[in-house]
Amino acid sequence: MKFLNILSIGLCFLALSCEKAPSAYTEAITDKNAASIYVARFTGKDQPLVTFPFTDEARSFKFNASFGAVGVPAEDIAVEFAIDQRALDSVNSGRTKAGLTPYEVFPADAYKISNYNTIIKAGELHSDYLSVDYFSSKFDPKKDYMLPISVSMANGYKIGSNKTIFLIASQLQEVAISKTNWSITANSEELVGEGSSNGRAQQAIDNNVNTYWHSKWQGTADKFPHWLQIDMKEESYVTRIDLSARQNTTNGFTKFNIEASKDGTKWTVLGQDLVFDPANKAFQQYPVEHGYWQFIKIVMTVGNTSTAASTNLGEINIYRY
Template sequence: MRRIMKQNILKAAILAAGFCCTVGCSDNDSDLTIYIPDAGTAVKANFYIEDEPYVQTFNVAVTPETYPQLTEYGLPNDAVVHLQADPGKVDEYNAKNGTEYELLPEAAYDLTEEVLVKAGTPKSEEAVITVHAKGNIEAFKEYLLPVSITSVEGAVADHCCQTIYFIFRGSMDASNMELLDRTGWEALSASSEEPKEGDWGHSGLKEACLDGDLNTFWGTDWSTQHPQPPHWIVIDLKKTTHIQGFACQAREEGYDGPKEVTVEVSDDNATWTVAAKFKDIPAQGEFRSFLPAAVDGRYLRVTITAVNGGPHVTVSELNLF
């Protein structure tokens, strides 16, 4: 009888050992560490800049100390992982990768500062980066945010894989962009004007494309010289202005608005830099588009190289954003 009991106890011990192997008891728990999957790489996040913030999530995970890979068993106990933005690593990243990213402004985001890794689970709950882009970042510009593990309670941080890099880029719909205030802007010169449009209350003078009245417009000469494209106008913005996009409004009646346009900027009204070229502009309504890249300048020159409907052109309003 005693012999049978000893055999049963031995069998139970063997079964228990096998069960431990199944659930992970055979892992050396002291060799398990905490790391960030995708650490060292760049995670790119593209989104629209809107009233609601953009949310980016990520996890920290459990790995055998010998190599960063996910273990299916997890830790024997809960662990708390502390996270923090790591601005000092921006210069390091740029130097290593030949980039020139700026740090995501502090006002533009909130970061989960600690996450829980529950016992027996291979990864943490989600860490959250909430990006408050509107009013805090420039559209179409990429910003870098390194996030690092600063400390771990209840476990050990891995010897590597402690920092992840996020590259955030917000874009916008041009139709939703707020136009720049044109107070003080001055139309300095134009290739030609048509004063006779004033007989019908349309002005025809270069200043009319800045007056905010859709019933008036700048028109090129049709009563005397009949110049062919290109037609151009120069506007003094009165101060160095940051420009992200261009807008023009065709007159409400007629089909002689710009079809192809070159936009240039200058600091001195002498040396010009091409900011954008636009083609296939609709004959009616408002046209808006972002520039390929934002520019700064005090003077604006708009050159119309092709016209919808004929050689003469009319422009009701010119705007920037």
């Protein structure tokens, strides 16, 4: 019996000695110099925002404050955020030295911050999320914007170096719309006189500037206006039309209109009496009022001589965001 009692006491002692000591990561920290407050979404890089497709509805970016220490806060920590103009100025100084255009701060009506104040509760490592609601339709798509948001106060705790998030609304880049599924029609085509690889409307969208469409001239020539109508098969957000002249002549049209449609029936004029130079062999660019369209029509109205009846065109490119 005495042996059993001794054994029981030994086992109890062993069990107690094997219990884990309290983890340092759960200890309550009272020393404000032993911890720092930072932005939880900090990555050391810019935070790009989605701004396209444009919408009047708000998109959101969420962020919060975090407690950095071996342990947890012993008390609630009130944290304040602010728009950091100094951070923006610092970034722009570097961009200017690098020959880049400085960022503009977000337009005042382009965003709302849910709250500049939050709390990291005692025993917790993160605050509740705050949000930046932003409205993409308020940004100029040809400009770069930045909104730096920094921890500005932390209830006496140190503020970490990773205190700032940089929200970026970058200018949108135009890209050529693929012509894979396009179709094209014309009110006039030269089906014989320009050979087998030229003259037809299809040659204006074949991705080859050395082929060309030509209005009918053999027999009785069709007269101005001449038009080419493209069906892209689906709506795209059109931003620009580029035209390339026929490469082996200086003859052609000098004025034209751009029309657009969603259904091929109801048309909107995007550009009128636009000037085209048939002697310029580079693509000539025509920015248009941005919008969603499926059909684009090029209506050629004036030739490069007073007696010109027919005309031609090398290639049509349509751009979107």
